[in-house]
Amino acid sequence: MKIRRQHIKAHIALYNSLLEKLETLGKPYQSWVKLVDEDAGLDAVYIHTPNPNEDNFPLKIENINWDCTVPKYFKDLINLNEFNVGHYKWESNNSYLIQSKNNGVKL
Template structure:
């Protein structure tokens, strides 16, 4: 495996990207599963420390997105997905009523949980986030949604958050 050179610069640029992220909201705007990946190349696979830094980045990006969505007058959903196997699939999502996809997004494969992997259990405040998981094809994916912001990412019929 090749050594990850320029790590300090990489993470400095990642945090700069988070702080500069701008939705540039317009009056008639909508979102069709708009998403943003921070670990596009999957560096989080290489070390637990890098994985944790990317997760912190996704949490900060979601906070930034939610802050920018405060004046948005339409219902929306915003969440983070964390894929245990492929960190390059981690992303912050925004979804609202649009002409292409059903809204609100519903998934019957998600189940509420408070059991998170030890690697990042301490990063996620369960009093702030609703956490759900799905396991498909031996891949575990976690979905995090801030409890008081936006519409729920619908879960099983009796598990709506």
């Protein structure tokens, strides 16, 4: 679990850095961290913007529970005053989304 926590810290640090840079983007965006309980290799930081190839902005992920219990293994790594945490099932995986309360378009 110690290695996983370091992995999550790195994703959150990257996300915070990206949020700073995205402030100067000049167009709407969505950004979030996804953590997958069953497979840390699927963890990622996402940036989504309007694009000419597909009309899918803003992205909406169905069935996100934004009132979920935040897992102990990362609860102390994020500031819940600044970030929302949501849970959803994708296939058989439990996924958690971490998204800024104040930056970007909400999922």
